[in-house]
Amino acid sequence: xxxxxxxxxxxxxxxxxxxxxxxxxxxxxxxxxxxxxxxxxxxxxxxxxxxxxxxxxxxxxxxxxxxxxxxxxxxxxxxxxxxxxxxxxxxxxxxxxxxxxxxxxxxxxxxxxxxxx
Numbered sequence: 001x002x003x004x005x006x007x008x009x010x011x012x013x014x015x016x017x018x019x020x021x022x023x024x025x026x027x028x029x030x031x032x033x034x035x036x037x038x039x040x041x042x043x044x045x046x047x048x049x050x051x052x053x054x055x056x057x058x059x060x061x062x063x064x065x066x067x068x069x070x071x072x073x074x075x076x077x078x079x080x081x082x083x084x085x086x087x088x089x090x091x092x093x094x095x096x097x098x099x100x101x102x103x104x105x106x107x108x109x110x111x112x113x114x115x116x117x
Contacts, residue, residue, distance in 0.1 A: 059112055070100055 073096070081089050107113055
């Protein structure tokens with residue numbers, strides 16, 4: 001029992017020594033003014049943070065997420081088709097696709113899919 005405790009103690013001590021050494025050795029001592037300043041995606045960090053931002057970007061991101069989730073839900077439908085009742089599978093798949101097509105038509109009708117500025 002004491003050999004196990006001794007082995008665990010030695011292992012923990014060695015681990016702490018190695019972690020301390022890597023932490024000390026990995027520190028960068030060279031401070032660069034450009035590298036230490038925050039990078040704000042091309043925006044000047046010294047100017048106002050309340051700049052108007054295009055909501056079109058967020059709309060496109062939300063549409064992408066919707067279609068991404070749609071694909072994640074459509075792919076397993078082919079696997080489920082083999083192990084389920086064909087009539088219920090067709091009904092559920094048709095309703096799901098109908099809702100997606102209606103949503104796509106609504107986005108198209110509202111002009112959300114127009115890429116022109």
